[in-house]
Amino acid sequence: MCLFLGSVVFFPSCKDDDKIPESCDGIHWEYEGEDGPSHWGELCVGYEDCSGSVQSPVDIKGAVADATLQAIAKAYATSKTNILNNGHTIQFNYDSGSSITVNGLQYDLLQFHFHTHSEHLVNGASHPMEVHLVHKNAASGNLAVIGVFFEEGAENALLAHYLEHLPAGHDETYTSDDTYTAADLLPAGTGYYTYSGSLTTPPCSEIVTWIVMKDHITASHDQIHHIEELEHENFRPVQDLAGRTIKSFN
Ligand SMILES: [Zn+2]
Known part of the structure; x- marks a missing residue:
């Protein structure tokens, strides 16, 4: 004043x-x-x-098929276990040595984490949970994030292995020599939506190529509920597309 x-x-x-x-x-x-x-x-x-005007998440609608897109090439090795509760999400930090290739550029897998409920919508519909696999291009610092929706159904094997170990307190971690692969969080189908956007948490940097998988994976009601209890609701509302085009690969 x-x-x-x-x-x-x-x-x-x-x-x-x-x-x-x-x-x-x-x-x-x-x-x-x-x-x-x-x-x-x-x-x-x-x-x-x-x-800004290039923000995420968004409501995915009106996607345009693009014949120049290709299936995302993934080279995922196993990782030892390093799980962090950062106060906003449950995050699995991933050992170096795994990557995807997007438009000819390599992006290294850094971590994946969960949002309850989903951040992206598809034609206005949400899902109970969404995992974000965060990859970084070393040269540019730009990110490629794969989003995968969970629906309620059969238990997820990876979550079943770690559910009781997920750290409940802020800044708490759980580490072990047990290994797993992020490939277990990807659906069978290779179809995806892609658009240019941002981190969905501050600082909301507009450096992200989003790849949202069309097929879903499942987790049990109890698994999703347990993660939601740890994270509380941690989804950002959808942002204005502001003229951006969402492309579709089948
Ligand atoms: Zn996220």
């Missing part, structure tokens, strides 16, 4: 009152309330992309 006592007097401090903090260090964000998604872009300068 500023009070202008005279038109010729300039109060530098007034300008600062409404200024967005420069540093995002220690900035707290949430999925609801004053620090919720509609305010992320105002929390600090480094989060300003959250107010």
